[in-house]
Amino acid sequence: MRHLNAKQNSSSSYQDNSEYENLMLIAIAHQLGLEEEMDLLNEVRKGKSDLIDQLVVSSEVIILKVIKQYAPEREDLEKMIGTCKTVLHKLAENEINNLGRARFLRFRAWNVKQALLKM
Numbered sequence: 001m002r003h004l005n006a007k008q009n010s011s012s013s014y015q016d017n018s019e020y021e022n023l024m025l026i027a028i029a030h031q032l033g034l035e036e037e038m039d040l041l042n043e044v045r046k047g048k049s050d051l052i053d054q055l056v057v058s059s060e061v062i063i064l065k066v067i068k069q070y071a072p073e074r075e076d077l078e079k080m081i082g083t084c085k086t087v088l089h090k091l092a093e094n095e096i097n098n099l100g101r102a103r104f105l106r107f108r109a110w111n112v113k114q115a116l117l118k119m
Helices: 018-030 034-045 049-058 060-070 077-093 103-118
Strands: none
Touching: 018 060, 018 077, 034 049, 034 103, 049 060, 049 077, 060 077, 060 103, 077 103
16 A cells, blocks of 8 residues: 555544454454455456455455545544445446456555545
8 A cells, every 4th residue: 555645644533543443453354365355356257246245345454544544534434434335346346247457456445545535
């Protein structure tokens, strides 16, 4: 995520936020390894759209890291997470029957950042 350094939130309100920390621990427990994510993405690309939710849940760590770095402090944490999941769900849907590059894994952090900046 080093390429996302523009307009960082200089004083994140999530620094010592127990709700944020609990969500991060849950997200880490659900996070898949890169190889597992690639396998899951390949299954989605073969048309198994029922696996999209699992792919999005696996990306929650990235969502939370981007929120910590860029989130507007005035927004509700649950609302931001929901918006980011919706954006990633749409991005994953674009992978169905796609034989090109795996855009979901390459651009998920960027798409989450863009969604947060539009809030």
